[in-house]
Amino acid sequence: MAYGDLEHEPCSIARPVALLGDRWTLIVLRQAFAGVRRFEEFQSTVGLSRSLLSVRLGRLVEADILERSAYRDERRTRHEYRLTDKGRDLYPVLMALRTWGDKYLAPDGPFQVYRHRDCGGRAELRHVCDRCGTQLSVRDVCVEAGPGLERS
């Protein structure tokens, strides 16, 4: 299969992967969630090459995950990249990775702890049924064709 065809697959896992599935994009987004906004700061904290960062940021802007805007920093016009609502909705993806990473790739305990600001509890992701509320494992879930398949 050619390199970019994933995004046309009728699958809601494949399409996001076409956008986010590379070594850097999710790390860039992690920084965005941590408050990073400027090119230079992405470059120094993420550690990828400037050229690639430029391409990645451009793609995220085009996908409406980041928004590029000018603003006034005392005396100069600067640019910043900020998360859109669509981008902010990717938070669960990062949290899912983090949860797994904490469990399996952090033998000495988590590197960062994510806490509920108000009560100090830990943030966690739960996979539940939206009707009866029970927590679901892989075995409890079945898959069927949805409406999007017909028109594609």
Added chain:
Amino acid sequence: MAYGDLEHEPCSIARPVALLGDRWTLIVLRQAFAGVRRFEEFQSTVGLSRSLLSVRLGRLVEADILERSAYRDERRTRHEYRLTDKGRDLYPVLMALRTWGDKYLAPDGPFQVYRHRDCGGRAELRHVCDRCGTQLSVRDVCVEAGPGLERS
């Protein structure tokens, strides 16, 4: 930064990304969750090149996400790749991608619907506080250094 250094970063997002962050690995896992076990079937349903599939499966086996085992198919010895418990725990990552994909990249509605087998409700992911149970958005979460940072 060199290509494989992400896996040594002290960050529970970066480390999983080093393992899963490419165009195919998550798609291979999607198929594994759908019950695919054999090389040939991964190759034909995922659509990546055989050489790369070989490398990817090898990496997943080495990471203990898949397990390669021989079994007896009537008259021949065959191999299969099955999810380990560690691999099964990646289900939330796929569900997080799917949730986002359904919302933003599937204009005619979801391609597949994931249902709770017992009650027919929809499977969904919730980001909650493990102490007080409230649903969390990005703003409600703060990050602090954890125990894993000291020894790295």
Added chain:
DNA sequence: CGGACTGGGTTCTGAAAGCGAACGCAAATG
């Protein structure tokens, strides 16, 4: 005013990763 610095990129080149097709190999089948 002229020169250096800074933020934010773009361009260039060699190295690495990825693709499809061809090949290898072992077991079963005809």
Added chain:
DNA sequence: CATTTGCGTTCGCTTTCAGAACCCAGTCCG
């Protein structure tokens, strides 16, 4: 035997990437 099937590996070519150099505009420094 010759063929097929399942499961990869090897080979040659193309695409992507890293890193460094370069560019440009605004600002600060003397």
